[in-house]
Amino acid sequence: MPPTSRPLRKLGFLTIGLFDEEDPRRGHESTLEIIELGERLGFDSAWLRHRHLQYGISSPVAVLAAASQRTRRIELGTAVIPLGWENPLRLAEDLATVDLLSGGRLNPGVSVGPPMHYDQVKGALYPDTAEAEDFSYERVRRLLGFVRGEPATDFSGVEGFEVFSDRVQPHSPGLGRRLWYGGGSLGSARWAGEHGMNFLVSSVVKAEGAEGAPDFAEIQLSHIRAFRAAHPDGEAARVSQGLVVIPTDSASPEQRAKYEEYAAKRTPRTATPQGPARLMFAPDIVGTSAEIAERLHAHAAFREVDEVAFALPFTFEHEDYVQILTDMATKLGPALGWRSGV
Numbered sequence: 001m002p003p004t005s006r007p008l009r010k011l012g013f014l015t016i017g018l019f020d021e022e023d024p025r026r027g028h029e030s031t032l033e034i035i036e037l038g039e040r041l042g043f044d045s046a047w048l049r050h051r052h053l054q055y056g057i058s059s060p061v062a063v064l065a066a067a068s069q070r071t072r073r074i075e076l077g078t079a080v081i082p083l084g085w086e087n088p089l090r091l092a093e094d095l096a097t098v099d100l101l102s103g104g105r106l107n108p109g110v111s112v113g114p115p116m117h118y119d120q121v122k123g124a125l126y127p128d129t130a131e132a133e134d135f136s137y138e139r140v141r142r143l144l145g146f147v148r149g150e151p152a153t154d155f156s157g158v159e160g161f162e163v164f165s166d167r168v169q170p171h172s173p174g175l176g177r178r179l180w181y182g183g184g185s186l187g188s189a190r191w192a193g194e195h196g197m198n199f200l201v202s203s204v205v206k207a208e209g210a211e212g213a214p215d216f217a218e219i220q221l222s223h224i225r226a227f228r229a230a231h232p233d234g235e236a237a238r239v240s241q242g243l244v245v246i247p248t249d250s251a252s253p254e255q256r257a258k259y260e261e262y263a264a265k266r267t268p269r270t271a272t273p274q275g276p277a278r279l280m281f282a283p284d285i286v287g288t289s290a291e292i293a294e295r296l297h298a299h300a301a302f303r304e305v306d307e308v309a310f311a312l313p314f315t316f317e318h319e320d321y322v323q324i325l326t327d328m329a330t331k332l333g334p335a336l337g338w339r340s341g342v
Contacts, residue, residue: 008338012045012309013038013325014079014242017057027055028063030318035067037322038074041329042340045075045107047242047309052085053121061094061108068102073342077107079200079242079309080182083139084115085125092146092168099172106172109180109200111188112139137191140181144195148176180240184279189223193230198238199223201301203282203311207273214273216280220301240307243299244284245292247327255320259286262313284313289331296336 015034019027035046046067048060057063064076076098081091099106114135115121122130146152146168156166181192182200186208192199201223207214224239231237246259263284270283285292296302310328312321329340 006304006306008306008308008333008336010044010240010307011328011333011336011338011340012043012047012075012077012240012307013328014047014049014309014311015321016049016051016312016314017060017063018315019055021055024055028057031057031063032067032070034318034321034325035074035076036070037325038329039071040342041325042333042342043074043325043329044307044341045077045309047077047079047107047109049079049311050081052082052115061091061098064106065098065101068098068105072103073105075105075107076102077180077309078109079202080109080111080180082115083110083112083143084118084133084135086139086143088139088143089146089152089168092143093170095147096168096170096172096175099175099178100170104172104174106175107178107180107198108175109182110140110143111182112137140197141195144176144179144197147172147179180238183223183227186223186226189227190230193227193237196232198240199227200240200242200309201305202242203244203284205280207278207280214280215300216270216282217300217302219280220282221304224301224304238307239305240309241302241305242309242311243282243296243302244311244313245296245328245332246284246286246313246324247289247292247332248287249289249327249331251323251327255323258316258320259313262286262315289327289335292332293335 015031017031038046048057048063050060052058060078067076095108112135126133149167149171151166152168153166156164180198180200181188183189183192184205201220205216205219207219228235228237248256248259263286266284270281273280285295
């Protein structure tokens, strides 16, 4: 087995936080319990995926505020907040507040672009400014500035009995270094690097200009290298990879069958680029921790990273996530060279 060029330093996981419309509290409570379990198992980070107008977490920052009060060590991230739905100034206030409540453990990941199904939702989201909204990288730049303490207004001082600041309050000094960009293109990789962000890579990339049968790992590797080449920290710039991996070491026969069926249904989309954007999807990896580790060690992009946030599959049951996370922490992580800090 070829060794990784970067020993795995941080082990994290990502969840979508599904819930039943008739009992949404239970679904959110399940997510919080999973984060608490992650901390007990020694995971370095837990990340929430964002879903609007669906039965998944629509407000990860609020959920992570709750998680910050039920954990003490594990880092808490978003992967990712789509900024097309957000006002950067207001989001900066929320992020700084939760970061302070967590003791400096927040890792906000963001992305840009128009909201999904924008034509159907723009009347509710931006009834007066839908055609004027800017969904470019400028939206991220504004958030970066507000989080890092740049002025938000030209007014500060005392007015009557009230004191006003010219920058977002509260200000959390370290948060600006823990902002991540979730990108799947060379342009995103370079932009994130040039602006000193951290970089989240996932199971989706754009096959830009690739001829024939593009190789997912090689495309992702090119993004990681482009990001680091543009970043002030160079090779030390932080990159986290988020593939879907499902260890089966302690799974029941029924769970193994379910996991294999899930992956098989999603495999056809990994064969060729999908849609006008030519999106490439990585295959889900199901198997024992030893089998998964062997495949990851052969993955060109994985060999370039020392942080991961493995994505939990959609639609599984709470007990499935408990089994998967337990195997990740006790079997897969050590097989990848990771050692728990607890």
